[in-house]
Amino acid sequence: MKYLVVSDNHGDRQILVDILAQYQGKVDLFIHCGDSELPADDELFATYQGVGGNCDFDSRYLDRRLITTDLDRIYVTHGHLSNVKFGLSKIAMEAAENDASVVLFGHTHQIGCEVVQHRLYLNPGSISQPRGSIQIKAFAIIEAEKDSWDVQYYDRSFTPISDLHFHFSR
Numbered sequence: 001m002k003y004l005v006v007s008d009n010h011g012d013r014q015i016l017v018d019i020l021a022q023y024q025g026k027v028d029l030f031i032h033c034g035d036s037e038l039p040a041d042d043e044l045f046a047t048y049q050g051v052g053g054n055c056d057f058d059s060r061y062l063d064r065r066l067i068t069t070d071l072d073r074i075y076v077t078h079g080h081l082s083n084v085k086f087g088l089s090k091i092a093m094e095a096a097e098n099d100a101s102v103v104l105f106g107h108t109h110q111i112g113c114e115v116v117q118h119r120l121y122l123n124p125g126s127i128s129q130p131r132g133s134i135q136i137k138a139f140a141i142i143e144a145e146k147d148s149w150d151v152q153y154y155d156r157s158f159t160p161i162s163d164l165h166f167h168f169s170r
Helices: 013-023 089-097
Strands: 002-006 029-032 048-050 064-068 073-077 102-104 111-116 119-124 138-145 148-155 160-169
Touching: 002 013, 002 119, 013 029, 029 073, 048 064, 073 089, 089 102, 089 119, 111 138, 111 148, 111 160, 119 138, 119 148
Parallel strands: 002 029, 029 048, 073 102, 102 119
Antiparallel strands: 002 138, 064 073, 111 119, 138 148, 148 160
């Protein structure tokens, strides 16, 4: 299964439209980790499974979402309510409570990808306003297999970022 993960577009609706046009039929899930700054009833969210972030003021957004696939239980949250700027301790507890195998979040605008205790943690960074040492406007695609996860980050022109490709055993 393939999961496309994007976050923090901050009002740039067109990039979400472009991603959808490029990958429709090529990935199984489109996931948005918050701070779209779009209304929760925007037609894009009929396809993107999203959560609200600290810059999403529409109360119809969920704070957290659990998505179950044949291979994973995916825990999605923006991260601000989990204090991800101060580490992964709180979100790790939330993920464990939900028996999640994949944990997706945004908020920091910083790309991050690691496996801790057989659980994949991924921040796609920001598609519009990157922060930190990796100054690339990015999103990620996770290819989930029974025994592994393959993660590839892409820039806004849909080009794979060669230094941001990861393979993890489950």
